[in-house]
Amino acid sequence: MIVREMMSKTILSTSKIYDYVVNPYVGCQHGCRYCYARFMRRFTGHREAWGDFVDVKVNAADLLAREIHKKRRGVVWMSGVCDPYQPLEEKYRLTRRCLEILVRHGWPVAIQTRSPLVTRDLDLLKEAAEANAGLSVTTADDAVRRLFEPLAPSIPERLDALEALHRGGIRTYAMIAPLLPGAERLMEYLRDRVDYVLVDRMNYRHAAWVYRKHGMEESISDGYFARAGREITAACRRAKIRCEIVF
Numbered sequence: 001m002i003v004r005e006m007m008s009k010t011i012l013s014t015s016k017i018y019d020y021v022v023n024p025y026v027g028c029q030h031g032c033r034y035c036y037a038r039f040m041r042r043f044t045g046h047r048e049a050w051g052d053f054v055d056v057k058v059n060a061a062d063l064l065a066r067e068i069h070k071k072r073r074g075v076v077w078m079s080g081v082c083d084p085y086q087p088l089e090e091k092y093r094l095t096r097r098c099l100e101i102l103v104r105h106g107w108p109v110a111i112q113t114r115s116p117l118v119t120r121d122l123d124l125l126k127e128a129a130e131a132n133a134g135l136s137v138t139t140a141d142d143a144v145r146r147l148f149e150p151l152a153p154s155i156p157e158r159l160d161a162l163e164a165l166h167r168g169g170i171r172t173y174a175m176i177a178p179l180l181p182g183a184e185r186l187m188e189y190l191r192d193r194v195d196y197v198l199v200d201r202m203n204y205r206h207a208a209w210v211y212r213k214h215g216m217e218e219s220i221s222d223g224y225f226a227r228a229g230r231e232i233t234a235a236c237r238r239a240k241i242r243c244e245i246v247f
């Protein structure tokens, strides 16, 4: 793993998903097989595989403290092309320092992560003007998770994190994306832990070989996505949880 500290030029970028996005890191230690963010390699000069390098924007919080005064208040997404709570965050605390600034200025935040480290910042999220905290939970089967997300925290750890956030009074969501084999059973575990659910099939191009290697091609078919989408929607309706299928 190559870790490089660097100075970024900007940090608060406009986003198509929310108003803004903050990425304190370039690269991601979780190295998910299907990750769409691997296109970022092109902009870094890194030759290592996706998951084998991280650039740490050590001036992220200083930049945000300046840029927040130059932009109109809006929802800030953390993060779009890295996991803001990847293991290096424990040492660098860049996500936390950025959150402190956003909270202090009363800006709304939307967190998206695969890591229970997010619960470290429960105190800050409670103080936020508005906070949505989401865990990406892609399957109910941790053996499947290990095939596609071998370096990311386990599914039970993510469910525990959702529970802690939800109990802490934070508005929580599960991002079921990509919809991996076994995702259709997730609502059994999510019903008391989330306020809403987002589902997407995403782009499976980079991970197609994993499906082939393990004989799971059926789970990449339109038929599987339609069936899993129906089952999750029905389970959400029974649990009275809002569900958005975005494919």
Ligand code: SF4
Pocket: 028, 029, 030, 031, 032, 034, 035, 036, 037, 080, 081, 082, 083, 114, 152
């Ligand atoms: S956690 Fe997110 S950004 Fe990181 S490798 Fe996985 S999908 Fe990509």
